[in-house]
Amino acid sequence: MKLIFLGPPGAGKGTQAKIFTQKYDIPQLSTGDMLRAAVAAGTEVGKKAKAIMDKGGLVPDEVVNQIVADRISESDCINGFILDGYPRTVGQAKALFDILKSRGTDLDAVIEFEVDEDKLLERMKKRVEETLKAGGEVRSDDNPETFAKRLAEYHEKTAPLSKFYTETGHLHTVDGMAEISAVAAEVEKLLKEAEAS
Numbered sequence: 526m527k528l529i530f531l532g533p534p535g536a537g538k539g540t541q542a543k544i545f546t547q548k549y550d551i552p553q554l555s556t557g558d559m560l561r562a563a564v565a566a567g568t569e570v571g572k573k574a575k576a577i578m579d580k581g582g583l584v585p586d587e588v589v590n591q592i593v594a595d596r597i598s599e600s601d602c603i604n605g606f607i608l609d610g611y612p613r614t615v616g617q618a619k620a621l622f623d624i625l626k627s628r629g630t631d632l633d634a635v636i637e638f639e640v641d642e643d644k645l646l647e648r649m650k651k652r653v654e655e656t657l658k659a660g661g662e663v664r665s666d667d668n669p670e671t672f673a674k675r676l677a678e679y680h681e682k683t684a685p686l687s688k689f690y691t692e693t694g695h696l697h698t699v700d701g702m703a704e705i706s707a708v709a710a711e712v713e714k715l716l717k718e719a720e721a722s
């Protein structure tokens with residue numbers, strides 16, 4: 526199963542991705558996590574990415590495209606993967622098509638999480654509170670100002686992917702405001718349909 530989970534920051538992509546990695550035994554590939562790992566490791570990519578991420582901007586397409594191309598070549602991706610946070614621009618979506626095509630494969634489905642945007646800031650604040658309570662480290666871009674910028678970037682650069690993947694016939698939409706288990710049930714139903722078709 527080669528899947529993309531699409532939706533604004535705080536839509537619940539990561540939560541659902543964790544559920545489906547277990548169900549399908551495929552890895553969750555979060556470009557956000559990969560970039561944060563590069564930042565933590567102090568690599569060249571990490572150094573460039575940090576300033577952009579802290580402002581809520583998008584890291585250049587060629588950087589993330591290369592990271593993803595390398596990552597999906599690893600052996601744990603043999604049965605597929607869930608991309609979470611990638612592609613984020615039409616340029617990235619086109620690059621992904623080329624990457625998959627060069628490997629003789631294609632996407633199975635794109636799941637879009639539709640959400641009530643007024644609730645997203647609350648979700649982000651809750652994530653911060655829970656992280657602090659658990660003694661974890663809060664993401665440097667999880668604050669109201671940067672969150673607003675991330676949302677604006679989503680509208681400008683990522684939202685056009687809904688149309689893009691509607692035209693390619695890959696898009697399925699779920700209600701991301703339902704309870705976690707209800708969202709998961711809806712995703713599962715869509716994936717079964719996609720598998721059967």
Ligand code: ADP
Pocket residue numbers: 533534535555556557558560577578579581582583584585586589609610611612613617666675
């Ligand atoms: P979110 O919780 O907003 O979905 P992520 O953890 O996916 O956040 O990403 C955090 C930041 O990492 C983004 O705001 C952006 O700066 C950078 N990033 C992640 N994925 C991409 C991508 N595909 N293209 C460009 N930048 C990215």
